[in-house]
Amino acid sequence: MTGQRIEVRGTVQGVGFRPWVYRLAQRLGIRGRVRNDPRGVTIEAFGPEKLIKVFIEQLQVDMPASAHVLELGSHRIPDESPEGFVIESSDLRGDKSLSIPPDLATCPQCQAEVLDPANRRYGYAFTNCTACGPRFTIATGIPYDRAATTMRRFDMCPACQREYDDIEDRRFHAQPNACAKCGPTLSLTGLDGDALRATDPLKAAADLLRRGAIVAVKGLGGFHLACDAADGAAVRLLRARKHRDEKPFAVMTADLDAAKAVAEISAEEEALLTASERPIVIVRAKDRSSIAAEVSPETPFLGLFLPYAPLHHLLLEAVGRPLVMTSANVSNEPICRDNGEARRRLDGIADAILLHDRDIAMRCDDSVVRVIAGTPTVMRRSRGFVPRPIHLAKPVSRPVLACGAHLKNTFCIAMGDTAYFGPHVGDLETVAALEFFEEAIERMQTILSVRPEVIAHDLHPGYLSTRYARAQNDAILVGVQHHHAHVASVMAEHEVQGPVLGVAYDGTGFGEDGTSWGGEFLLCFADRFERLATFRPVRLAGGDLAMREVWRIGYALLHDAFDGQPPIDSLPLFADVPPQSIRIVSQMIERELNAPLARGVGRYFDGFGALALNRPLSTYEGQIAIAWDHVANDAVREAYPFALDRNETPMEVDLRPTVRAAVEDVVAGRSPADVSARFHNTLVNLTVEVVEGLLAEVGDVPVALTGGVFHNARLAGGVGQKLASKIRVLRHSEVPPGDGGIALGQALIADAFLGDKG
Ligand SMILES: [Zn+2]
Numbered sequence: 001m002t003g004q005r006i007e008v009r010g011t012v013q014g015v016g017f018r019p020w021v022y023r024l025a026q027r028l029g030i031r032g033r034v035r036n037d038p039r040g041v042t043i044e045a046f047g048p049e050k051l052i053k054v055f056i057e058q059l060q061v062d063m064p065a066s067a068h069v070l071e072l073g074s075h076r077i078p079d080e081s082p083e084g085f086v087i088e089s090s091d092l093r094g095d096k097s098l099s100i101p102p103d104l105a106t107c108p109q110c111q112a113e114v115l116d117p118a119n120r121r122y123g124y125a126f127t128n129c130t131a132c133g134p135r136f137t138i139a140t141g142i143p144y145d146r147a148a149t150t151m152r153r154f155d156m157c158p159a160c161q162r163e164y165d166d167i168e169d170r171r172f173h174a175q176p177n178a179c180a181k182c183g184p185t186l187s188l189t190g191l192d193g194d195a196l197r198a199t200d201p202l203k204a205a206a207d208l209l210r211r212g213a214i215v216a217v218k219g220l221g222g223f224h225l226a227c228d229a230a231d232g233a234a235v236r237l238l239r240a241r242k243h244r245d246e247k248p249f250a251v252m253t254a255d256l257d258a259a260k261a262v263a264e265i266s267a268e269e270e271a272l273l274t275a276s277e278r279p280i281v282i283v284r285a286k287d288r289s290s291i292a293a294e295v296s297p298e299t300p301f302l303g304l305f306l307p308y309a310p311l312h313h314l315l316l317e318a319v320g321r322p323l324v325m326t327s328a329n330v331s332n333e334p335i336c337r338d339n340g341e342a343r344r345r346l347d348g349i350a351d352a353i354l355l356h357d358r359d360i361a362m363r364c365d366d367s368v369v370r371v372i373a374g375t376p377t378v379m380r381r382s383r384g385f386v387p388r389p390i391h392l393a394k395p396v397s398r399p400v401l402a403c404g405a406h407l408k409n410t411f412c413i414a415m416g417d418t419a420y421f422g423p424h425v426g427d428l429e430t431v432a433a434l435e436f437f438e439e440a441i442e443r444m445q446t447i448l449s450v451r452p453e454v455i456a457h458d459l460h461p462g463y464l465s466t467r468y469a470r471a472q473n474d475a476i477l478v479g480v481q482h483h484h485a486h487v488a489s490v491m492a493e494h495e496v497q498g499p500v501l502g503v504a505y506d507g508t509g510f511g512e513d514g515t516s517w518g519g520e521f522l523l524c525f526a527d528r529f530e531r532l533a534t535f536r537p538v539r540l541a542g543g544d545l546a547m548r549e550v551w552r553i554g555y556a557l558l559h560d561a562f563d564g565q566p567p568i569d570s571l572p573l574f575a576d577v578p579p580q581s582i583r584i585v586s587q588m589i590e591r592e593l594n595a596p597l598a599r600g601v602g603r604y605f606d607g608f609g610a611l612a613l614n615r616p617l618s619t620y621e622g623q624i625a626i627a628w629d630h631v632a633n634d635a636v637r638e639a640y641p642f643a644l645d646r647n648e649t650p651m652e653v654d655l656r657p658t659v660r661a662a663v664e665d666v667v668a669g670r671s672p673a674d675v676s677a678r679f680h681n682t683l684v685n686l687t688v689e690v691v692e693g694l695l696a697e698v699g700d701v702p703v704a705l706t707g708g709v710f711h712n713a714r715l716a717g718g719v720g721q722k723l724a725s726k727i728r729v730l731r732h733s734e735v736p737p738g739d740g741g742i743a744l745g746q747a748l749i750a751d752a753f754l755g756d757k758g
């Protein structure tokens with residue numbers, strides 16, 4: 001007989017882990033106990049050595065699908081020969097950081113029950129069990145039990161209570177357990193708040209959707225705006241009402257088969273679509289699918305996701321067609337949360353709202369994942385992922401709050417050997433977004449029972465996140481350079497301490513010299529960096545306006561490459577731009593008036609895309625870059641010339657030869673597909689050449705690829721492939737490459753920078 005204490009770290013609470021351990025122990029005849037502790041689950045197992053070995057092996061195989069184990073360790077303890085196996089009440093003293101898991105998509109059993117007329121939960125939209133259901137979005141405090149969730153006001157009926165109390169039951173201690181008798185209910189209202197007289201609100205909503213209406217649907221972490229994805233007129237109506245001209249909408253299909261009918265789905269993408277996080281997965285659309293072209297104009301890709309709550313399963317089943325399901329918000333504002341707010345803010349957008357009476361405690365947008373050059377990469381980390389812990393190789397010395405960036409904001413809290421991202425806040429440009437940001441920080445601090453001693457923020461003085469940080473007076477503030485933070489995020493993901501050669505390509509980020517960086521080659525350490533190379537800057541005539549009127553960037557590239565004599569007459573891009581505007585832009589550039597310098601590689605995508613695609617305008621961030629990527633001809637291997645200016649410090653990548661060669665191609669009538677492929681190949685070549693040159697100077701250190709531009713699979717894959725045979729290449733996976741991922745890096749840099757000084 002022997003005893004082992006087994007400590008399991010990760011997301012193992014609120015996912016049915018203890019009952020599963022109990023049942024496994026019963027089956028094998030192991031005695032002992034299991035309990036939640038502040039950092040996960042602890043098991044003490046007693047029995048014959050061989051059986052204990054089997055037990056530990058089995059623990060690591062078919063665990064509950066939603067459990068996410070970071071670490072499992074065991075050591076021998078004296079044999080106690082206890083009677084039987086028990087689940088002990090939680091030991092939740094001290095730090096309760098891991099007690100709330102992310103929301104979990106409906107499990108197959110619950111799904112089957114909801115669709116089974118013989119089951120008592122037939123048609124019940126709020127069915128859940130220990131393996132599935134809302135978690136983070138209903139949590140109001142700690143520890144995670146029903147009283148500290150928005151389910152608190154629903155008293156369980158005797159049948160539900162029996163399930164909750166029975167250890168052999170799938171709903172043993174399922175905190176949001178409910179049924180039609182005792183749980184939340186649906187209602188359908190018009191925007192004036194009148195409940196539409198519908199005996200079955202869900203069926204009535206489905207009828208409206210089938211007739212081309214736009215219905216707001218309250219889900220787990222917020223509201224969606226839904227319409228029939230096959231109905232072009234309905235999608236156009238939604239675009240018009242939401243003031244969203246071209247940005248793709250996500251589509252929810254009833255199941256995997258329905259998803260496969262509209263898109264090409266690889267085994268990897270299938271795994272992502274069906275995972276308990278249930279993110280939106282960016283996949284290649286099939287040519288002749290039933291999805292209206294208006295859903296994702298001009299891209300061959302679709303953002304697809306599967307139902308993750310019983311409400312969605314029932315709605316999709318009732319409608320019988322894929323639905324557009326896009327976050328219900330007004331352009332840049334955060335997603336709606338409560339019923340009254342939804343009625344106010346969706347007035348004029350939705351024809352009706354499918355509501356329910358379970359409150360959303362924490363807003364959480366849908367997450368977005370894409371397989372980028374073979375690597376599943378989280379592009380937006382929110383519902384299903386938050387607040388899953390990220391293990392840190394080196395613990396932080398004191399709790400740190402990192403405020404993130406300006407666009408696609410997420411914040412991060414690091415404490416001990418763990419970091420937690422908050423939900424996706426979005427662009428911090430409105431009062432509503434700032435309120436959400438502050439509220440989410442407050443809530444996460446409550447849930448984690450932590451007060452940060454250090455606050456890390458971006459260097460940009462104008463960002464609302466920076467201003468927020470500066471308004472807090474009970475913490476040490478550390479400003480962190482944007483691209484250093486990008487690189488540190490990849491380093492953290494791979495648990496690498498540095499030095500690392502970081503390649504950070506993005507749209508913009510405040511540099512230490514006060515100018516806009518974004519094509520950076522940085523030798524990064526935990527607490528500092530050396531800037532080894534960058535890109536020759538482009539003048540943004542009109543500042544931010546140039547991001548929307550991208551012809552201005554195209555013009556600036558020409559002006560620079562052709563020594564002030566841009567050949568605009570031979571380029572169709574400028575045919576539709578008023579000559580007056582061109583004159584003004586030209587003067588701004590020449591006189592350096594309101595034409596700041598920008599080094600972002602994203603700006604080169606905008607400029608080249610504008611020139612070769614004849615696209616003067618961009619209606620959303622990244623639109624031209626995405627179109628520019630999609631148009632490229634895979635068969636083209638050639639590239640354009642470029643130069644490296646070693647007289648500058650740091651060294652500058654000079655794309656003027658590239659601009660001249662590309663213009664020659666455009667004028668000669670070469671297709672945008674060829675020009676785009678050559679442009680992409682050039683970027684791959686120059687990145688590899690610069691990296692190899694720098695490695696020859698600094699020694700063989702790992703190379704990290706980061707920044708929003710590395711959402712581009714052609715670039716990430718091309719550079720990764722060429723370098724990987726020679727050197728270790730670090731890419732993002734769990735943490736977004738874009739600005740949604742930088743908070744983690746900010747936190748770790750701030751901690752390393754302070755060292756023992758704090
Ligand atoms: Zn379930």
Ligand SMILES: [Zn+2]
Nearest residue numbers: 157160179182
């Ligand atoms: Zn009940």
Ligand SMILES: [Zn+2]
Nearest residue numbers: 506508509739
């Ligand atoms: Zn960035």
